[in-house]
Amino acid sequence: MRTARHCPSPNFGPRPDGAEVDLIVIHSISLPPGVYGGPEVEQLFTNQLDWSAHPYFEQIRGMEVSSHFFVRRDGEVVQFVDADERAWHAGASCWRGRQQCNDDSIGIELEGLEGEHFEAAQYAALAQLCTQLVRRYPVRHVAGHEHIAPGRKQDPGPGFDWPRLRADLQWPEACFPQDTLVRRVTGN
Numbered sequence: 001m002r003t004a005r006h007c008p009s010p011n012f013g014p015r016p017d018g019a020e021v022d023l024i025v026i027h028s029i030s031l032p033p034g035v036y037g038g039p040e041v042e043q044l045f046t047n048q049l050d051w052s053a054h055p056y057f058e059q060i061r062g063m064e065v066s067s068h069f070f071v072r073r074d075g076e077v078v079q080f081v082d083a084d085e086r087a088w089h090a091g092a093s094c095w096r097g098r099q100q101c102n103d104d105s106i107g108i109e110l111e112g113l114e115g116e117h118f119e120a121a122q123y124a125a126l127a128q129l130c131t132q133l134v135r136r137y138p139v140r141h142v143a144g145h146e147h148i149a150p151g152r153k154q155d156p157g158p159g160f161d162w163p164r165l166r167a168d169l170q171w172p173e174a175c176f177p178q179d180t181l182v183r184r185v186t187g188n
Contacts, residue, residue: 003077003125003128003129003132004069004077004078004079004129005076005077005078005079006078006079007042007045007046007078007079007080008046008080008081009045009046009047009066009080009081009087010046010047011045011047011064011065011066011080011081011087011088012066012080012081012082012085012086012087012088013085013086013088014085014086015084015085015086015103015104016086016103019086019103019104020104020138021083021104021105021106021137021138021139022096022104022137022138022139022140022141023095023096023101023104023105023106023139023140023141023142023143024105024106024108024130024133024139024141024142024143025089025090025101025105025106025107025108025142025143025144025145025148026108026110026126026142026143026144026145026155026156026160026165027067027089027107027108027109027110027144027145027155027156028109028110028111028112028113028114028118028145028155028156028157028160029041029070029109029110029111029112029155030111030112030113031044031049031054031056031057032054032056032057033056033113034113034116036072036073036111036112037072037073037111040053040054041070041109041111042070042078042080044060044063044065045065045066045067045070045080046080047064064088065088065089066080066081066087066088066089066107067080067081067087067089067107067108067109068080068081068082068083068087068089068106068107068108069106069107069108069109069129070108070109070110070111071108071109071110071111071122071125071126071129072111072122073111073112073119073121073122074119074121075119075121075122075124075125076125077125077129083106083133083136083137086102086103087102087106087107088102089102089105089107089109089145090102090105090107090145090148090149091149091152091153092149092152093148093149094148094149095141095143095147095148096141101148105148106133106137106139108126108129108130110122110126110156110160112156112159112160113157113159114154114155114156114157114158114159115154115157115158115159116157116159117159117161118156118159118160118161123161123164123165123168124168126165126168127165127168127169130142130165130169131169140175141175141176142165142169142171142175142176143176143177144156144157144160144177144180147177147179162176162177162180162181163180163181166180166181
């Protein structure tokens with residue numbers, strides 16, 4: 001995307017033949033958990049994280065993951081994988097009756113922690129990014145990692161303001177998971 005800073009990840013592959021990119025998956029991440037602004041997320045997605053730099057990193061040692069985009073707390077957007085390619089963000093997942101959501105989705109990580117609030121600059125950048133993506137891809141659904149991998153993942157969590165995103169995008173309710181239509185988060 002034109003407003004994104006590029007930081008290429010080696011963790012991607014081709015989408016399967018016939019894949020229709022019609023889903024955006026919203027995630028949250030911070031490394032170490034609850035710490036913002038550092039280089040660790042970019043290092044994780046580019047396989048450069050120093051596993052010995054923090055005790056938490058031992059729990060994720062050796063992970064090879066990526067996302068298409070990462071939205072920092074200040075609204076900066078970083079792109080790791082071209083949206084035409086398959087990023088490794090969803091893991092075991094199912095949405096719209098389809099397994100393996102990596103095949104036909106675009107992953108967007110927000111710098112944050114499950115259950116905590118997100119910043120106004122992040123919502124603005126996310127809405128702009130989603131608007132750009134829908135111009136290029138037949139996106140018809142937006143879901144959280146918690147929706148495509150229930151019981152396994154909880155992000156972006158209850159701190160994410162789904163009604164705000166829906167209002168910012170002005171997309172139909174049918175584009176969003178049912179449980180996100182009434183929840184309103186207070187704060188930014």
